[in-house]
Amino acid sequence: MKVLFISSEAYPFIKTGGLGDVSYALPKELRKLGIDVRVIIPKYIEIPEWYRNRMERISEFNVQVGWRNQYCGLLKLEEDGVPFYFIDNEYYFKRPIPYGDYDDGEKFAFFSKAVLESISHFDNFVPDILHCNDWHSAIIPVLKEHYNDIWEYNNMKTVLTIHNLKYQGVFPKKLLGELLNLSNEYFSEDKLKYYDAISFMKGGIKYSNAVTTVSPTYAQEIKYEYFGEGLHGLLQSRDSDLYGILNGIDTEVNNPATDSKLFFNYNENNLENKTKNKMKLQEMLNLPVNGDIPMIAMVTRLEEQKGLDLVNEVLEEILQENVQVVVLGTGSRNYEDMFKFLAYKYPDKMSANIFFDDYLAQKIYASSDMFLMPSRFEPCGISQLIALRYGSIPIVRETGGLNDTVQSYNEFTQEGNGFTFHRFNAHDMLCTIRRAIYFYYKKEIWNMLVKRAITQEYGWNKSANQYIQLYNNVLS
Numbered sequence: 001m002k003v004l005f006i007s008s009e010a011y012p013f014i015k016t017g018g019l020g021d022v023s024y025a026l027p028k029e030l031r032k033l034g035i036d037v038r039v040i041i042p043k044y045i046e047i048p049e050w051y052r053n054r055m056e057r058i059s060e061f062n063v064q065v066g067w068r069n070q071y072c073g074l075l076k077l078e079e080d081g082v083p084f085y086f087i088d089n090e091y092y093f094k095r096p097i098p099y100g101d102y103d104d105g106e107k108f109a110f111f112s113k114a115v116l117e118s119i120s121h122f123d124n125f126v127p128d129i130l131h132c133n134d135w136h137s138a139i140i141p142v143l144k145e146h147y148n149d150i151w152e153y154n155n156m157k158t159v160l161t162i163h164n165l166k167y168q169g170v171f172p173k174k175l176l177g178e179l180l181n182l183s184n185e186y187f188s189e190d191k192l193k194y195y196d197a198i199s200f201m202k203g204g205i206k207y208s209n210a211v212t213t214v215s216p217t218y219a220q221e222i223k224y225e226y227f228g229e230g231l232h233g234l235l236q237s238r239d240s241d242l243y244g245i246l247n248g249i250d251t252e253v254n255n256p257a258t259d260s261k262l263f264f265n266y267n268e269n270n271l272e273n274k275t276k277n278k279m280k281l282q283e284m285l286n287l288p289v290n291g292d293i294p295m296i297a298m299v300t301r302l303e304e305q306k307g308l309d310l311v312n313e314v315l316e317e318i319l320q321e322n323v324q325v326v327v328l329g330t331g332s333r334n335y336e337d338m339f340k341f342l343a344y345k346y347p348d349k350m351s352a353n354i355f356f357d358d359y360l361a362q363k364i365y366a367s368s369d370m371f372l373m374p375s376r377f378e379p380c381g382i383s384q385l386i387a388l389r390y391g392s393i394p395i396v397r398e399t400g401g402l403n404d405t406v407q408s409y410n411e412f413t414q415e416g417n418g419f420t421f422h423r424f425n426a427h428d429m430l431c432t433i434r435r436a437i438y439f440y441y442k443k444e445i446w447n448m449l450v451k452r453a454i455t456q457e458y459g460w461n462k463s464a465n466q467y468i469q470l471y472n473n474v475l476s
Helices: 018-032 104-121 134-138 140-147 200-207 216-221 232-237 272-284 308-318 333-345 358-367 383-389 400-405 426-440 443-455 461-475
Strands: 002-006 036-042 056-065 068-079 082-088 129-133 157-162 170-172 197-199 210-213 242-244 295-299 324-328 350-353 370-373 393-397 419-421
Touching: 002 018, 002 104, 018 036, 018 082, 018 129, 018 461, 036 104, 056 104, 068 104, 082 104, 104 134, 104 140, 104 170, 129 134, 129 140, 129 461, 134 140, 134 157, 134 200, 140 157, 140 200, 157 200, 157 461, 197 200, 200 232, 210 216, 210 461, 216 242, 216 400, 272 295, 272 358, 295 358, 308 333, 308 426, 324 358, 333 350, 358 383, 370 383, 370 426, 383 393, 383 400, 383 443, 393 400, 393 426, 393 443, 419 426, 426 443
Parallel strands: 002 036, 002 129, 036 082, 129 157, 157 210, 210 242, 295 324, 295 370, 324 350, 370 393, 393 419
Antiparallel strands: 056 068, 068 082, 170 197
């Protein structure tokens, strides 16, 4: 079986979030299981020079974007046993950030058309499955309909994975003809029309052979209005082709026993070194050095989705507890200012790091005792899995993938791997945090939870096998 995995980003070349991790770890696991999967992404200027210098140029051709013929280069590089292809066009991709430009619609219309054109230029590789990811490539199943008279595309099937339905790629109607070379018949409720605009994501959901999300709970949630972002009716109509497959993490990269980004390596039999990490981080962040004080961490985008309204409401009450709070991330100005102000007000209890640094993130996972994720919604979540892998016990709201991966500790049965609350309510969250702090001081229980967290299975093997089963179903 041959699969072309289409993404807007992939570790280690370019990563802004969980999609980048998935686009590296899942194909790597699928290849271990005998699937010829290859990944294709844009060739951003931000890709480190070390990788760009090693790329092999495969082909050059033009891509029709409306009335223009745009240059496209196709390059290739193998990394960790996975072949990666890169779409080259400096006009679109020689920019400091992958997303957020005024012409994102044009940029990813070009990318999507270039992917389809690239297939006839691959070296002895004709995919059986085009696996698209999020809105950036969701228009490909729509465009592929116009390639079916070419033999390579005749039996090719499409799968779309929704990583976050909130981001749909909504653009003006004029893009249909001006960029996508599609007629106005696609501007209808049963095709791409989304209110007075078009939605790339809607097109992908409508035209793909199968649709997946990144957790079973999220697959059910998005069929309802609150989570469905205006597409819940369409998703209900595709219920028999909608699958929820839980994300994993790369447990080789995320391994506290070998991670070179940590101050000290450790495993479930050497938790003293986890405490040493905390004390070293406290020193680094100018917090009082105390191995016994519970440290609560957040490594997150500072956005409404992440439940920061709840944090804003009760953070001062949290800081009245005997805790330290460490935050790493950037986002909305109001949340950034909230954390910076409280770090100024409580310098011995709060560290606000309003930037992102992968090395510091790993140190925080390893050093913290608890990891707070009170999300309003969370399609899957990678952070709680990394936190568990490093023995930082999650405190989460029961939504999406958080509900599928974190089970609340039950002191009567000793089951569970974290602490959870159900309602989107700040004081429910506060009570849950206080419950976690209470058990932190029950060292026998807490060490049992930490050891359980570190030793559970978070890898991709189970999920990769579910994707293979899905691919076989689509091809049968």
